[in-house]
Amino acid sequence: MTPEKIKEIADRAEGIKPGKPEAATGRPSKYKDTFAKQAAKLCSLGATDEDLADFFEVSVRTVIRWKTEHEDFCQALKVAKEEADNRVERSLYQRAVGYSFDSEKVFNNRGEVVRAKTREHCPPDVTAQIFWLKNRRSQDWRDKQEHEHTGQVVVIAKEAADL
Numbered sequence: 001m002t003p004e005k006i007k008e009i010a011d012r013a014e015g016i017k018p019g020k021p022e023a024a025t026g027r028p029s030k031y032k033d034t035f036a037k038q039a040a041k042l043c044s045l046g047a048t049d050e051d052l053a054d055f056f057e058v059s060v061r062t063v064i065r066w067k068t069e070h071e072d073f074c075q076a077l078k079v080a081k082e083e084a085d086n087r088v089e090r091s092l093y094q095r096a097v098g099y100s101f102d103s104e105k106v107f108n109n110r111g112e113v114v115r116a117k118t119r120e121h122c123p124p125d126v127t128a129q130i131f132w133l134k135n136r137r138s139q140d141w142r143d144k145q146e147h148e149h150t151g152q153v154v155v156i157a158k159e160a161a162d163l
Contacts, residue, residue, distance in 0.1 A: 003068040010061045010068075030058060031066050036076040043080035052077075096132045098124035 039052050053060045067074040100121045107114045133141040 006064060007068050010065050030056070030062070031070060031073075033072075035066070036070070036073045039073060040076035040080040043077050044083050046084050092128055092132060095122075095125045096128035098122055 035056065038055075039047075042052060042055060047055070049060055049063050053063045056063070067077065098121065100119055103118050103120045105116045105118050107116065130141070134143075
């Protein structure tokens with residue numbers, strides 16, 4: 001969908017007639033140049049367009065409009081959301097293959113606090129493996145397998161007199 005089409009749909013939803021100048025009768029935009037940086041930080045933490053609308057105290061349609069009208073805002077959201085998605089993808093991979101990490105156990109030995117450094121291991125998670133493979137290698141791992149049969153089927157019919 002083109003930015004012009006999105007803008008047209010948002011205009012219709014807000015009751016703005018096509019071809020009518022917005023600046024003459026509408027209220028000034030709440031958008032500020034600092035919003036791009038703020039939105040990027042929020043999106044890098046996993047915020048959605050709905051979360052942004054709540055944070056900026058506007059409607060989701062307004063956030064969509066800002067993305068079409070302000071290129072810096074749109075690009076900031078794309079980059080930050082991509083970074084968050086990449087971080088989740090790396091975490092899913094680590095969960096699927098298993099990982100180890102350094103930790104510290106705290107014990108109470110006759111009233112004395114004892115700290116012991118340890119290395120913990122999280123074993124591979126089968127559910128994460130299945131999810132990863134179904135998405136990354138769907139042709140081999142999806143639930144529905146399609147098989148193509150090649151060759152001929154030969155039917156030999158015996159006449160009733162031969163029986």
